[in-house]
Amino acid sequence: MEEKPTRRRVVLVPVPAQGHITPMMQLAKILHSKGFSITIAQTKFNYFNPSDDFTDFQFVTIPESLPESDFDDLRPILFLLKLNKECQMSFKDCLGHLLVQQGNEISCVIYDEFMYFAGDAAKEFKLPNVIFSTTNATTFVCRSVFEKLYANNVLAPLKDSKGQQDELVPEYHPLRYKDFPVSCWATLESILELYRNTVDERAASAVIINTASCLESSSISWLKQQLEIPVYPIGPLHMVDSTPTSLLEENKSCIEWLNKQKVNSVIYISLGSLALMEVNEVMETASGLDSSNQHFLWVIRPGSIRDSEWIECLPEEFLKMVSRRGYVVKWAPQKEVLAHPAVGGFWSHCGWNSTLESLGEGVPMICRPFSTDQKVNARYLECVWKVGIQVEGELDRGVVERAVKRLMVDEEGEEMRERAFSLKEKLIASVRSGGSSHKSLEEFVHFLRTL
Ligand code: UDP
Numbered sequence: 001m002e003e004k005p006t007r008r009r010v011v012l013v014p015v016p017a018q019g020h021i022t023p024m025m026q027l028a029k030i031l032h033s034k035g036f037s038i039t040i041a042q043t044k045f046n047y048f049n050p051s052d053d054f055t056d057f058q059f060v061t062i063p064e065s066l067p068e069s070d071f072d073d074l075r076p077i078l079f080l081l082k083l084n085k086e087c088q089m090s091f092k093d094c095l096g097h098l099l100v101q102q103g104n105e106i107s108c109v110i111y112d113e114f115m116y117f118a119g120d121a122a123k124e125f126k127l128p129n130v131i132f133s134t135t136n137a138t139t140f141v142c143r144s145v146f147e148k149l150y151a152n153n154v155l156a157p158l159k160d161s162k163g164q165q166d167e168l169v170p171e172y173h174p175l176r177y178k179d180f181p182v183s184c185w186a187t188l189e190s191i192l193e194l195y196r197n198t199v200d201e202r203a204a205s206a207v208i209i210n211t212a213s214c215l216e217s218s219s220i221s222w223l224k225q226q227l228e229i230p231v232y233p234i235g236p237l238h239m240v241d242s243t244p245t246s247l248l249e250e251n252k253s254c255i256e257w258l259n260k261q262k263v264n265s266v267i268y269i270s271l272g273s274l275a276l277m278e279v280n281e282v283m284e285t286a287s288g289l290d291s292s293n294q295h296f297l298w299v300i301r302p303g304s305i306r307d308s309e310w311i312e313c314l315p316e317e318f319l320k321m322v323s324r325r326g327y328v329v330k331w332a333p334q335k336e337v338l339a340h341p342a343v344g345g346f347w348s349h350c351g352w353n354s355t356l357e358s359l360g361e362g363v364p365m366i367c368r369p370f371s372t373d374q375k376v377n378a379r380y381l382e383c384v385w386k387v388g389i390q391v392e393g394e395l396d397r398g399v400v401e402r403a404v405k406r407l408m409v410d411e412e413g414e415e416m417r418e419r420a421f422s423l424k425e426k427l428i429a430s431v432r433s434g435g436s437s438h439k440s441l442e443e444f445v446h447f448l449r450t451l
Pocket of ligand 1: 273274331355
């Protein structure tokens with residue numbers, strides 16, 4: 001199809017959370033480098049303050065008046081449902097103004113899969129709209145089949161607190177019921193409502209996914225067959241663009257500390273931007289790390305220990321345990337940390353960005369997922385890519401010590417490191433010229449130019 005030279009502005013709408021803002025900004029940077037003008041439409045909530053790296057972008061605010069406390073009170077699923085209702089009208093107005101301002105320059109709206117109000121508004125203005133999945137393809141598949149499985153009562157065991165949770169979901173190998181992307185903070189009905197809205201892909205022009213075919217070929221094939229629109233797996237985007245996008249200030253002193261450690265001797269611990277730990281879990285983790293005799297770099301994000309600002313609620317013993325072989329920061333330059341030769345393992349909540357960043361550096365993982373897609377990622381890390389050890393059930397010091405030693409000391413860990421290294425090579429090849437993600441990105445850019 002012939003490329004049209006005029007409409008070159010793309011409006012991008014990220015979910016206001018670190019793990020969604022980062023890949024959206026990476027995508028925006030890549031599209032900008034291909035000649036597109038960029039408008040980022042974001043909420044007041046968790047506003048991303050653009051640095052000098054983004055001077056060529058236009059930033060607009062979608063008016064909404066959600067109190068900051070709503071996020072903590074509602075947690076992700078219910079918050080997203082409310083945010084979508086709140087932004088429905090205001091984004092329509094916002095897009096209307098942009099169309100008046102920019103004339104026919106706007107070619108498309110690309111929105112995070114969970115900001116579906118943006119897709120609705122684009123349709124009203126008859127603008128092409130593209131869903132950007134910042135989670136993985138397998139989770140996308142689960143969301144697509146959720147309604148059917150729910151209606152057929154296949155997901156009934158999810159309501160069961162013990163019973164069948166360990167069994168495989170029929171036809172969704174290797175996922176067990178407990179790996180299905182649901183959340184402990186919302187009912188199945190609320191999750192169903194959110195998923196029903198996010199996977200209304202029939203009305204979209206295309207889907208792009210931050211994944212690579214060497215990671216999830218069967219899920220990607222399934223989506224390509226089932227969805228009636230083009231599907232482009234274009235990730236991992238952080239391997240294509242590395243512009244900093246942190247909402248919190250990174251403490252770079254940990255790199256100096258890592259410089260003093262031996263190769264593959266440090267385990268890095270971080271639970272991303274949303275997960276919460278109980279005080280007793282933090283203490284058990286500290287104690288297990290201490291008795292493992294391994295060095296560790298631990299990100300304890302402010303607000304990540306329940307009912308506490310930071311670590312002030314912890315007994316004195318905590319500091320004694322971590323000061324022997326550990327280093328604690330509030331927020332780290334994670335990609336730099338994972339690329340550091342001293343880091344030999346990553347204890348993670350398995351958010352999709354953290355998973356991709358770890359795989360992209362060939363670092364094997366200890367998986368401690370909390371919610372939704374993290375559980376799918378953890379299962380894949382352990383059973384499909386075989387570069388992770390999943391820690392399940394109650395967290396006690398013995399469990400922590402054993403998992404850390406398996407990954408950092410035992411031969412089993414060394415084998416995982418080798419597999420992680422070969423996966424890293426595959427990922428590098430996939431984003432290079434001729435690689436599958438590179439080709440997909442080129443095809444997507446061509447698709448955008450023909451709109
Ligand atoms: N991150 C970081 N420094 C930290 C912890 C996390 O820069 O100390 C970044 C990390 O590199 C990743 C993002 O925060 O890009 C977290 O996203 P992820 O999808 O892993 O988890 P979420 O925060 O969405 O649960």
